[in-house]
Amino acid sequence: MIVGCGFGGLFAVRALARSPVEVLVIDRNNYHLFQPLLYQVASAALAPADIAQPIRTILRHQKNARVMLAEVRRIELAARRLYAGEERIAYDYLILAPGAIDNYFGHEEWRAHAPGMKEIEEATFIRSRMLRSFEIAEIEHDPAERAAHLTFIIVGAGPTGVELAGAIKELAVDVVPRDYRVVDTRHAHVVLIEAGPRLLPALHADSSERALAQLRSLGVEVRLNQRVMQVFVDGVEVNGERLRSYNVIWAAGVRAAPVTAALGVALGPGGRVEVAPDCSVPGHPEVFVIGDAAWLVDRTSGAVVPGVSQGALQMGRYVAGLIDAEVRGAPGARAAGFQYRDKGSAATVGKSRAVVELGRLRFGGLPAWFAWMALHLVVLIGFRNRIVVLISWIYSYVFFRRGSRLITRVTLPPEPRA
Amino acid sequence: MIVGCGFGGLFAVRALARSPVEVLVIDRNNYHLFQPLLYQVASAALAPADIAQPIRTILRHQKNARVMLAEVRRIELAARRLYAGEERIAYDYLILAPGAIDNYFGHEEWRAHAPGMKEIEEATFIRSRMLRSFEIAEIEHDPAERAAHLTFIIVGAGPTGVELAGAIKELAVDVVPRDYRVVDTRHAHVVLIEAGPRLLPALHADSSERALAQLRSLGVEVRLNQRVMQVFVDGVEVNGERLRSYNVIWAAGVRAAPVTAALGVALGPGGRVEVAPDCSVPGHPEVFVIGDAAWLVDRTSGAVVPGVSQGALQMGRYVAGLIDAEVRGAPGARAAGFQYRDKGSAATVGKSRAVVELGRLRFGGLPAWFAWMALHLVVLIGFRNRIVVLISWIYSYVFFRRGSRLITRVTLPPEPRA
Numbered sequence: 001m002i003v004g005c006g007f008g009g010l011f012a013v014r015a016l017a018r019s020p021v022e023v024l025v026i027d028r029n030n031y032h033l034f035q036p037l038l039y040q041v042a043s044a045a046l047a048p049a050d051i052a053q054p055i056r057t058i059l060r061h062q063k064n065a066r067v068m069l070a071e072v073r074r075i076e077l078a079a080r081r082l083y084a085g086e087e088r089i090a091y092d093y094l095i096l097a098p099g100a101i102d103n104y105f106g107h108e109e110w111r112a113h114a115p116g117m118k119e120i121e122e123a124t125f126i127r128s129r130m131l132r133s134f135e136i137a138e139i140e141h142d143p144a145e146r147a148a149h150l151t152f153i154i155v156g157a158g159p160t161g162v163e164l165a166g167a168i169k170e171l172a173v174d175v176v177p178r179d180y181r182v183v184d185t186r187h188a189h190v191v192l193i194e195a196g197p198r199l200l201p202a203l204h205a206d207s208s209e210r211a212l213a214q215l216r217s218l219g220v221e222v223r224l225n226q227r228v229m230q231v232f233v234d235g236v237e238v239n240g241e242r243l244r245s246y247n248v249i250w251a252a253g254v255r256a257a258p259v260t261a262a263l264g265v266a267l268g269p270g271g272r273v274e275v276a277p278d279c280s281v282p283g284h285p286e287v288f289v290i291g292d293a294a295w296l297v298d299r300t301s302g303a304v305v306p307g308v309s310q311g312a313l314q315m316g317r318y319v320a321g322l323i324d325a326e327v328r329g330a331p332g333a334r335a336a337g338f339q340y341r342d343k344g345s346a347a348t349v350g351k352s353r354a355v356v357e358l359g360r361l362r363f364g365g366l367p368a369w370f371a372w373m374a375l376h377l378v379v380l381i382g383f384r385n386r387i388v389v390l391i392s393w394i395y396s397y398v399f400f401r402r403g404s405r406l407i408t409r410v411t412l413p414p415e416p417r418a
Numbered sequence: 419m420i421v422g423c424g425f426g427g428l429f430a431v432r433a434l435a436r437s438p439v440e441v442l443v444i445d446r447n448n449y450h451l452f453q454p455l456l457y458q459v460a461s462a463a464l465a466p467a468d469i470a471q472p473i474r475t476i477l478r479h480q481k482n483a484r485v486m487l488a489e490v491r492r493i494e495l496a497a498r499r500l501y502a503g504e505e506r507i508a509y510d511y512l513i514l515a516p517g518a519i520d521n522y523f524g525h526e527e528w529r530a531h532a533p534g535m536k537e538i539e540e541a542t543f544i545r546s547r548m549l550r551s552f553e554i555a556e557i558e559h560d561p562a563e564r565a566a567h568l569t570f571i572i573v574g575a576g577p578t579g580v581e582l583a584g585a586i587k588e589l590a591v592d593v594v595p596r597d598y599r600v601v602d603t604r605h606a607h608v609v610l611i612e613a614g615p616r617l618l619p620a621l622h623a624d625s626s627e628r629a630l631a632q633l634r635s636l637g638v639e640v641r642l643n644q645r646v647m648q649v650f651v652d653g654v655e656v657n658g659e660r661l662r663s664y665n666v667i668w669a670a671g672v673r674a675a676p677v678t679a680a681l682g683v684a685l686g687p688g689g690r691v692e693v694a695p696d697c698s699v700p701g702h703p704e705v706f707v708i709g710d711a712a713w714l715v716d717r718t719s720g721a722v723v724p725g726v727s728q729g730a731l732q733m734g735r736y737v738a739g740l741i742d743a744e745v746r747g748a749p750g751a752r753a754a755g756f757q758y759r760d761k762g763s764a765a766t767v768g769k770s771r772a773v774v775e776l777g778r779l780r781f782g783g784l785p786a787w788f789a790w791m792a793l794h795l796v797v798l799i800g801f802r803n804r805i806v807v808l809i810s811w812i813y814s815y816v817f818f819r820r821g822s823r824l825i826t827r828v829t830l831p832p833e834p835r836a
Contacts, residue, residue, distance in 0.1 A: 030549060030825045047467040049822040056597035057823070066599050069553035069825070087557065121827050131448060135487040139505065179474035181484050387809065404467040405475070407448045407487070409539050411827035 001025075001091040003072050003082075003259070005032050005055045008097035008291035008312035013065050015320030021093075021327055023065040026084050030054055030069050033120060034380055036309060037389075039160055041123035042249075043167035044131065044175075047404040048120045050389050051380070072098075072259055077284050093286050093323050096273075097316065098257035100292040100307060102250055103270060110231035112412070114248040117160050121410050128407045130168070130247050134176060135407075137183045144244070150188045151245035153236055155228050156252030157194035158202065159347040162211055164249060165192040165220045166350035173219065174351075176405075190220045191245075193238055195227045195252070200355070202306060203345055207355040210364040214349040228252070254307065256293040263287075268295030272307075277337030279319050285334075288322075290315035298340050305340045309379070314340060346372040419443075419509040421490050421500075421677070423450050423473045426515035426709035426730035431483055433738030439511075439745055441483040444502050448472055448487050451538060452798055454727060457578055459541035460667075461585035462549065462593075465822040466538045469798070490516075490677055495702050511704050511741050514691075515734065516675035518710040518725060520668055521688060528649040530830070532666040535578050539828050546825040548586065548665050552594060553825075555601045562662070568606045569663035571654055573646050574670030575612035576620065577765040580629055582667060583610040583638045584768035591637065592769075594823075608638045609663075611656055613645045613670070618773070620724060621763055625773040628782040632767040646670070672725065674711040681705075686713030690725075695755030697737050703752075706740075708733035716758050723758045727797070732758060764790040 002009045005027040013023050031052040040046040059065045070085035081090040102116030115122040133149040140146040152168050154161045172188035192199075192215065198208040199215070199222070215222055223238070230237035235244040256271040265281055268274045272295035273281060279294060281287040292307030294315065305311045318338045325333040344358035346368065354368035380386050420427045423445040431441050449470040458464040477483045488503035499508040520534030533540040551567040558564040570586050572579045590606035610617075610633065616626040617633070617640070633640055641656070648655035653662040674689040683699055686692045690713035691699060697712060699705040710725030712733065723729045736756045743751040762776035764786065772786035798804050 030553060030823070047465045048826065049465040049824055052824050054597070054823045056594075060596050067597075068557060069550070070557075085557070120824065124826075132487070135448060139486060139488075139503070176474075178478050179472070179485075391809070405448070405472045406467055406470050406538070408466065408542075409829035411829050 001082075001089065001093065002095045002097065003027075003084075004097035004099055004257075004291070004293075005029075006035070006097060006099045006291060006312060007309040008099075008316040009095065010055075010058065010316070011313040012095050012097065012290065012316035012320045013059065013062070015317045016324060017062050017064065019064070019320070019324040019327060021064060021323065023062075024068060024089070024091075025055060025059065025065060026068045026070055026072055027055060028069070028071045029120075030056070032058060034376075035118070036159075037376060037380075038117050038120070038123050039164040039167060041120065041404070042117060042126040042130075042164060043171050044127050044405045045167065046389060048124060052120060075259070075262055077263060077265075077281070077287060080286065091286075094288070095316075095319055095323075096260070096263075096287065096289045096293060097291045097312065098259050098293050100254035100270075101257055103253040103255040104250070105253075107231070110250065113233050114155065114231045114236075114250040115412060116250040117164065118254075121412055124408060125410045125412055126247075126249055127404070128410060130171075131405055131407045133246050134180065134183070134185060137185075138180050139182070146183065147189070148234055148244040149246050150183070150185065151235075151243070152188065152190045152247045152249070153243060153245045154190070154192050154249045154251055155231075155236070156250065157192055157196075157199040157222070157224075158251060158253075159200060159345075161192055161194070161249075161251035162199055162215065162347050162349060164251065165190050165222075166215060166218055166348070166353065169215075169218050169220050170350040191223065191243065192220055193223045193226050193228055193236075195225070197225055199224075200347060202308075203347070203355065203357055204362055206362050207345075207347075207357055207364075210355045210362075211347060211349055214353045214355075214364065218350050218353070254292065260289065260293050270295075278322060278334040279315055279338050280334075288319045290319055296338065299337055300339060305338075308345070310343050311340060314338075346375060348372045419500075419507065419511065420513045420515065421445075421502075422515035422517055422675075422709070422711075423447075424453070424515060424517045424709060424730060425727040426517075426734040427513065428473075428476065428734070429731040430513050430515065430708065430734035430738045431477065431480070433735045434742060435480050435482065437482070437738070437742040437745060439482060439741065441480075442486060442507070442509075443473060443477065443483060444486045444488055444490055445473060446487070446489045447538075448474070450476060453536070454577075455794060455798075456535050456538070456541050457582040457585060459538065459822070460535060460544040460548075460582060461589050462545050462823045463585065466542060470538060493677070493680055495681060495683075495699070495705060498704065509704075512706070513734075513737055513741075514677070514681075514705065514707045514711060515709045515730065516677050516711050518672035518688075519675055521671040521673040522668070523671075525649070528668065531651050532573065532649045532654075532668040533830060534668040535582065536672075539830055542826060543828045543830055544665075544667055545822070546828060548589075549823055549825045551664050552598065552601070552603060555603075556598050557600075564601065565607070566652055566662040567664050568601070568603065569653075569661070570606065570608045570665045570667070571661060571663045572608070572610050572667045572669055573649075573654070574668065575610055575614075575617040575640070575642075576669060576671075577618060577763075579610055579612070579667075579669035580617055580633065580765050580767060582669065583608050583640075584633060584636055584766065584771065587633075587636050587638050588768040607663075609641065609661065610638055611641045611644050611646055611654070613643070615643055617642075618765055620726075621765070621773065621775055622780055624780050625763075625765075625775055625782075628773045628780075629765060629767055632771045632773070632782065636768055636771070672710065678707065678711050688713075696740060696752040697733055697756050698752075706737045708737055714756065717755055718757060723756075726763070728761050729758060732756075764793060766790045 034051040075082040137149040169190040172185045273289040291312035346356040348354040354372040356368040452469040493500040555567040587608040691707040709730035764774040766772040772790040774786040
């Protein structure tokens, strides 16, 4: 049984296609979401359906897989069963891949003012709020209010924060200015706030420098070593200073989905489950935790397997291989433990700007941007999605337009329960 | 000034592009919605952004047009001004094109259980509810509950009801069955209820017969001469009989947007404003009402101009022409009055089935379906949209798939205020 159909869960169930097992996939959404491109939904470049594919459609031809739309409420490790929706379900093996949620460091009340970038509804909410702010700025008489509507604050400078800051500034500078008569959106103020000393802390310092230069040349204000102390409906308090903005977005860090806390086992930083080298829960070889809900120190490198899609999908394949070997009567495969292969990292900073790291190779600019685009298109699930996303990208590249600039009414999803 | 940017408002403002006037377009949404295809969003074939285009983008190159996102709350005919959002705005000419809303005939409480097909949020709500019902049916143990989740009731057999019934049945029969392991969605029960004696009452009886035969061959249950007396969360009461369904959709008729009631002038059936032959409000030659908020008996035919997109856009062009002539000092153009030209009607009943009427020509089947498709693609606003919609159609035709099968959290829009 597999809980969660992000990259980890999806690659695990696919890798089990020819195994003599019955797989049940449980997810609280009916789609697999390509999270790395969610910021493009928030910045009105792509439509939600471009980056989300129904799980049932993906697994349509996999005979040994069933899909269930439900939220997992409780897991009884000793009894080897769990509760999903109204159902009680027993398992032989369990792969937990519930992913991560935004970490507000104890200030859950900030979520309403500063949604994160994890769910489709958050992205469409951020998009609608941003577009409505442009509309209000166009008719607002008070200069201070107008400025607050034209200020966009992104908290946290990981890949999501960096990419979103670039995309919003670009939207304001290149895409929408000709649409407005009164207000000049090119003066929109995009502020990226990072508590640490550099952007993209997971990448090499060279890439951080490169991304910083690219963002600043775009006109994004980058504030390093500054910590957000308070979030209001109309701004933030950062290092004692009050910045006004009706568009605060949270990208300051994640923690494991709360279902991990219900396991009753040792948790590492950010609520991630400290798993054994084979990704299993200590004392329960039949239960695996993978993806960014797992905390695993790689034996060779001594580094923690990062909470990125590559980490999740490699863990998914690995764990599926273990299970396949054991049900076929060939145990002993676990001894080696999981080994993470860094296939490189990339972040884009607006159109034709990006930073890419492939092994020792680090580069930026247009080549990096093409590499980033190719990489994402290859991994993007689903044939139709690839074509539509490619068209949308070419279209907005050539015409400086964005395809999904709709203001709609959205309900923010409830926080996942423990 | 133009209020409402549906077909009527949009064609009016475009027709005024070279006039020596300043145009202000006010709409409560930031996009022009291609309502005739909204049912394809509800049935998961198209994404919202495929059929909606930001008004600002459409009017980007029209120098004399400004756009304002606001709801019009009050109109003072005598003082020639109106209140939109927080603003008070004076006008020389006013074109009211607010469109229609669903008519629950005094039972507004039914809206929550049986949303209509007027707004994007309603379509995505209907889509999400329908897809969730398939999911619940897959795990539901109680056969009666399962059947209620697999029953879809559409109230009203105008074009929207007919097209939606066909699209949902097709989704259940051709698109999703292979995705489910337990439930057989091909047995999903689609019921179309019509109070009148035939389908598509606005078309010729031949077309009604043809559409009826097409729907029945698809497996849709059509109930004519039956009136819905009550709507519940889990079904309807029709002719004393209780039908259970968690998916009731309202397509039983429309009334003019409530802003018309605030004018203080004579209203015709469905709250439509009884306008003079030149579409103006009697006693106020500077105020026009167009589209399906207007009630106008055509001089030549003696028939009421129908509340369809063709009627709205022809009225929009006509009124724009009158205003242009008058501001250029050439009055007298009003004498002839507006004349409606019926350019034909079409309704599609699922894939490769449709009925089309062009003058005296009436036909069905595959040729009608191609005619319907071409017609809609030509009128669809926006270059990108046309390409994406065409790809989506070809894709779902060839692969029997639907592109936008996402269950998302949606807030139904509030009823427009008077």
